[in-house]
Amino acid sequence: MSSLRTARTETLEVAFLHEGAEAGWPVVLTHGFPYDVHAFDEVVSHLARAGARVIVPYLRGFGPTRFLSSNTMRSGQQAALGQDLIDLLDALGIERAILAGYDWGGVASCVASALWPERVTGLVSYAGYDIVDVERLGHAFAPAMEREIWYQSLFQLERGRECLTLHRRELCRALWERWSPGWTFEESTFERTATSFDNPDFVDVVVHAYRFCFGTAAGDPALASFEARLAKKPTIGVPTLTLDGLRDPLKPGGTAHHASMFSARHEHRAVDCGHNLPWEAPHDFADAILTVRGWIG
Structure with missing residues (x-):
């Protein structure tokens, strides 16, 4: 049974679910937008039975996680998400761990693996090499893709901030439905x-996350050196298994072509599901982690 715990970093009071023995092999599962830790409920139990110490944090801006200071920039940029993972490992006294995530969590896990590979024993990343190419996002996509990322364009405007403030449940529920065709969930599941x-x-x-990605908002100056390194598209040098959902409208054609961005052992798998892979296909996500665990011993 998972327990809710907290850990204090220099920036955050991070709330996280914990399951498994303290002496187990550590794995950090990181959710995306607009999801939370419950996306991994079935994954967690599977991994804990395999001897893992499973840590599932609420990202900054989600659930019970809180900023320690009102003066801290409410940044959603990729370097902040990646550093949050490393800071959490520090707070928990964990030297190295397997990182596994999707959506924002995939970004965070890839960033941490690229910038701090000495802290990562292995990586499972949904949607391949998920480090944001800020320069590319400043240019147009094909109309079919622009239609799928309408919410990102909306958030560039103050009316988008107002929409998310006033209608966050309706907006986020619409994204769940659009991104996971064929996945049926109960209203209580969404409300949780x-x-x-x-x-x-x-x-x-x-709002800051998507404005930074589009190059319309400045990042945290303290993270500028990290973003400069990420802009150079560093390869990821830890053992990695990447995943795609075959019915994910955000990733048409998948990401198998990202293979060159991984310089250590790498495997790619495609799963018959939508964007919310850990929830739609939890056994596939857990098996990917166990496969990486098997590689590293």
């Missing part, structure tokens, strides 16, 4: 996660 969107920093973090 939607409470995480009531975090007082949710709107600011989400």
